[in-house]
Amino acid sequence: MYNSYELNESVRRALDLYSQSMIKIAFAYLKNIADAEEVAQEVFLTYLQKHPVFENSEHEKAWLIRTTINKSKNMLKTGWFKSRNPVPEDLSYLPKEENDVLQAVLALDKKYRIPIHLHYYEGYSIQEIAVILQSKPATVGTWLARGRLILKEKIGGLEDEEICL
Amino acid sequence: MKKSVYKSAMSRVKTSENFKEETYQKVISEMEKTSQTNQINQKESLKMEKAKRKTLTGWTVGIAACAVLSVSLFAMNQQAPTINNPNPSEVATKPPTLGKVAVNIDGVISEVSEDGKSFKIGDLWVEVTDKTELGSKEPTAVKPSEELLGKEFKVGNIVSGFTSQDISTGKVAADVIYNNIAPQKDDTANPPTTGKAVVNIEGEITEVSENGQSFKVGDLWVTVTPETGLGIQGPTAAEPSEELLGKEFKVGNIVSGFTSEDVSTGKVNATRIYNNIAPQK
Numbered sequence: 387m388y389n390s391y392e393l394n395e396s397v398r399r400a401l402d403l404y405s406q407s408m409i410k411i412a413f414a415y416l417k418n419i420a421d422a423e424e425v426a427q428e429v430f431l432t433y434l435q436k437h438p439v440f441e442n443s444e445h446e447k448a449w450l451i452r453t454t455i456n457k458s459k460n461m462l463k464t465g466w467f468k469s470r471n472p473v474p475e476d477l478s479y480l481p482k483e484e485n486d487v488l489q490a491v492l493a494l495d496k497k498y499r500i501p502i503h504l505h506y507y508e509g510y511s512i513q514e515i516a517v518i519l520q521s522k523p524a525t526v527g528t529w530l531a532r533g534r535l536i537l538k539e540k541i542g543g544l545e546d547e548e549i550c551l
Numbered sequence: 552m553k554k555s556v557y558k559s560a561m562s563r564v565k566t567s568e569n570f571k572e573e574t575y576q577k578v579i580s581e582m583e584k585t586s587q588t589n590q591i592n593q594k595e596s597l598k599m600e601k602a603k604r605k606t607l608t609g610w611t612v613g614i615a616a617c618a619v620l621s622v623s624l625f626a627m628n629q630q631a632p633t634i635n636n637p638n639p640s641e642v643a644t645k646p647p648t649l650g651k652v653a654v655n656i657d658g659v660i661s662e663v664s665e666d667g668k669s670f671k672i673g674d675l676w677v678e679v680t681d682k683t684e685l686g687s688k689e690p691t692a693v694k695p696s697e698e699l700l701g702k703e704f705k706v707g708n709i710v711s712g713f714t715s716q717d718i719s720t721g722k723v724a725a726d727v728i729y730n731n732i733a734p735q736k737d738d739t740a741n742p743p744t745t746g747k748a749v750v751n752i753e754g755e756i757t758e759v760s761e762n763g764q765s766f767k768v769g770d771l772w773v774t775v776t777p778e779t780g781l782g783i784q785g786p787t788a789a790e791p792s793e794e795l796l797g798k799e800f801k802v803g804n805i806v807s808g809f810t811s812e813d814v815s816t817g818k819v820n821a822t823r824i825y826n827n828i829a830p831q832k
Binding site for chain 1: 574578585
């Protein structure tokens with residue numbers, strides 16, 4: 387059990403260490419920074435309310451990412467989110483190559499998009515992604531392969547690249 | 552796609568600069584809310600506990616009262632059949648333990664005959680004959696004492712008795728003399744109903760301690776302890792009134808009392824406070 391001081395400190399530390407990862411995974415899901423930040427904030431409030439006990443910092447990060455994904459899914463399901471017609475996030479400030487790659491990934495179906503994000507941005511292996519997404523490693527491997535194939539068709543590359551298991 | 556391109560692109564995506572701080576503030580305020588809610592919940596649960604306890608106490612008292620009533624009723628019903636209906640003749644022979652006697656001679660003797668056998672009460676001359684009974688013969692009557700039934704009938708005695716004769720004739724023979732009480736002879740024989748109480752604390756309060764339990768009279772600090780008696784004791788003492796024995800000791804009050812301790816020490820505990828009178832406003 388945490389006391390309020392410890393909880394306070396652990397939330398602050400998690401904010402410093404993992405807030406960017408959480409916003410980015412939520413952004414990969416929702417394609418909107420404002421929504422992504424809102425989701426990340428909710429996750430931290432959940433963290434405060436549940437104050438879960440973690441085995442290590444990796445466990446803590448995985449929990450935060452898993453919770454961010456769940457909350458992003460929930461937001462996607464909400465009526466107001468479905469009914470709105472958001473302006474696409476302006477990423478024109480990014481270099482062209484990066485912008486193209488990012489837009490191509492965001493255009494993927496989310497079942498491919500999230501494993502690709504977790505692998506290419508967070509550096510998780512298929513096994514780790516399978517744990518986070520609560521899926522079989524083979525399924526995750528298939529999603530990654532198909533996602534890369536689609537991306538290859540769009541932007542080329544990836545032929546010699548190996549997915550780290 | 553190269554890993555580094557996607558990672559670089561995602562890293563460059565702009566997020567709110569003050570996200571961390573805002574989130575942190577939100578988390579802190581949420582923590583405060585939670586702690587307040589917990590406190591309220593604790594209070595509520597405490598209230599609930601108290602309410603439950605009150606309910607429980609109420610039920611307990613109610614059930615206990617019902618039990619007592621039930622036992623009483625049961626006991627009364629148990630006793631009822633065992634009561635023997637007394638024989639009417641027994642009732643007649645056993646009078647009740649309380650009763651009245653017929654009195655038609657009652658008053659103060661204003662005149663006594665020379666032989667001392669007759670006396671006058673009001674306009675009625677009453678003669679005491681050999682047949683006159685002295686004292687009540689009722690079974691519950693107390694034995695007549697010399698004080699209540701004097702042997703001699705004297706002027707001023709208070710007499711009560713009964714005659715079966717017609718008192719309107721102005722002269723009757725007494726059947727019974729219940730009382731013949733001599734008046735109180737001398738006031739000096741009985742001590743006066745006044746008394747003195749020992750007083751060694753007396754005067755006006757000039758100072759009172761912060762807790763109100765000590766006061767200063769002259770040079771003497773007097774402390775009123777839980778052992779201190781309040782009011783005047785004794786058979787002739789009047790019931791202490793709020794006016795004569797105020798609850799608070801205030802500067803200006805007139806106080807009298809007694810202490811068994813040495814007043815020369817300058818500080819004593821009062822054994823008894825007789826009066827604590829507020830000054831006239």
